[in-house]
Amino acid sequence: MYSQPVSCSSIIAQTTRPFVSFHQQLGCFHSDWHQHKWGQFIYAEKGCIHINSREKHILIPGWYGVWVPANTEHQIWSNHSQLSIRSVCFPVTDNVASLHQSIVVFPISSLLREMIHYTEKWSHGPNNDGQALTFLRAFQDLLPEAIEKSIVTQLPSTNHQKLLPVITYIHAHLAQPISFMWLASEFGFSARTLSRLFTQQLGTSFSSYCKIARIMRALELIEIGCDNVSQLAAAVGYESLATFSNNFLEICGHRPLQFIRSKRTKWLTR
Template sequence: MNSQYYLTEVDKDPKSIFCYYNLKGENFIELHSHSKGQFLYTEGGVVFIKTNTSEYYLPARHYMWIPSHVKHAIYPSSPKVIMKNIYFPENLNSADFYKKEGIYPINNLLMELLLFTANWKGDITSGQKNKFIIFNAFKAILEESFSTSLPIELPHPKDGRLIAIVNYLKESIHEEHLLPKLAAKFSMTDKSVYRLFKKDFGMSYIKYYTQLRIFKSLEYLVNSDHNISEIGSMVGYNSLPTFSNTFTKVMGKRPSEYRKSNEIYA
């Protein structure tokens, strides 16, 4: 699908609810925005969503809410990824949930509604009474049932020194990078690197580095046949228990449980 589709059709009727399901095989959807808020659900892999401030990792069986007018680009991790999108008109009186970016696990009720509406496509208007009511109910359920947003995002570095450090960490994710050795490589002190991360990201080096490794492992878990021990090693962990326990602490489930949940619904 031409990415211009997202810049024209979605907002053509400002009062409609617009749906497009089963986007599959997309490699990249360029930076764009909508005057409508976007519900983005994914199956079969990880989707990377980049905004002006952060990079989000949307795992399978989760959804992201993207508020209206937020510029974002979308990168599916694999051609196997399926995306389902519903765009809702902006409401100035909307609850706080709709005003901020967030990633949430999908619940059974929302999943059933997605399956029920699987063949619906394009503009859903008030003239299509039953369909319009169902999607408005869907939006109300989002507001009523959401839990705390999962912190599956990494901020973009601004400082030139930090950009170089982050790029190095990403390029050599298979190695373990202890702070003293990392600082020495960039001719900095431990304290200088620590302060740089806190000032630019508002988090410690250890927290950022841990999240980077775990988020990268999500991609390996759903897009490769490597066993969990191998995946731990691929993101720099020498110990399977350490990797598994850290993954569970960050993601709320064990790597094996996450891999099993990565099924595609019809």
């Protein structure tokens, strides 16, 4: 599948305005590694967006938003052919702590959704920059409350040479039960050593890592049309539907069926 390269560095460098508004149906794409002096809000429609930072891999489900603080090095990509991306970069006031901390994913209210759609008018050429900045300050003021409802669709990254093959195996086999003891033996670790590596290198346990990875995979499957909860649970390695539903609720704030129905409604109204 072809992935369109997008140079976010060039888009930022070429702007002569005190903000950037970017709205485009990109489909499958990948950006360069970049950072900018402004905060960035990104909204995904009809597909997931992935963000890599130096410490984490973050998944943004369709119809969700993500905030990227200023001066955060990151890369953006998607493998969804119908994806539309909406983004604004703008200066952020210093007194909003939650906008200066870390990348965060959160559901978007109807008001924020309409506001981000409104900013598309600024992506087509000259406009009243003062009016736009006033609007973006109002937009900024709504973000802290939205961020309070953030979801944990992110996994820590590592460059540890012995741990990387283990992580690769986990992601390739999320549809199957994965025994920690077998995994340690297969990759030449004692159970204690592998457990310590997960804690030291990733800051989490093996079970927590797998739980989040499975739910992130489920979110991707939902985006490509899997809307049967039982099939979805089985596809990401759950034998217990109740456990899958509880873990999905813990991470996403909704039961799987509720999440799917909400997403279906948004597809029909856009």
